[in-house]
Amino acid sequence: MFFYRNNISMPSAEIALPGRSQPIKTAESHFISGRSLKGPYPDQMIIAVFGLGCFWGAERKFWSQKGVWVSSVGYCAGITLNPSYEEVCSGRTGHNEVVQVVFDPNIISYVELLKIFFESHNPTQGMRQGNDIGTQYRSGIYYTSNQQQADATLVRDNYNKVLLSEGFTEITTEILSLNEYYYAEDYHQQYLAKNPNGYCGLGGTGLNCELNP
Secondary structure: OOOOOOOOOOOOOOOOOOEOOOOOOOOOEOOOOOOEOOOOOOOOOEEEEEEEOOHHHHHHHHHOOOOEEEEEEEEEOOOOEOOOHHHHHOOOOOOEEEEEEEEOOOOOOHHHHHHHHHHOOOOOOOOEEOOEEOHHHOEEEEEOOHHHHHHHHHHHHHHHHHHHHOOOOOOOOEEEEOOOEEEOOHHHOOHHHHOOOOOOOOOOOOOOOOOOO
16 A cells, blocks of 8 residues: 555655544653653753654664753654654655754754764765665754754755765755654654664764864
């Protein structure tokens, strides 16, 4: 039913799955901190959303950072309404596996989060991350303000220069406005805290970059 032969190209609206009117059921609270996944959050908190491969490992990169109030995993930048994990993996929703980071900018900046993002995966691989292949594994930054868009673009461009100088290809990271974030199913939330020996799938370039927008 969900199989799509070409899952390294974004699906058209004509072949995208319709989804459903109601959200997929997810956890109420963070497995580690006990804080509400969906809020309300303290007033000073800001939301950032990143796609850097399998979202199990991606979330772990952020949840232990000082200044991160709560993290969750979900889907964005696609077509299907309220998609399920199986639908996203079919390649027929257009969604990316992403991590949502709710953070205190007085403790950790958005630029610092961008640095973690770029140094935690290989952003030059297109519709894949390592052995994980498909549109849901693409590198992406989904901004929630004009300032985030400007910072993400500048940091990407600076990091691209470093990678090109080291023999890597062009960065393929997409930078898009966050239109909709769908929370993933309960068992995906903080997966590697629940399953310490579980699959991670992330591998960075091994390069560090000092970035000061």
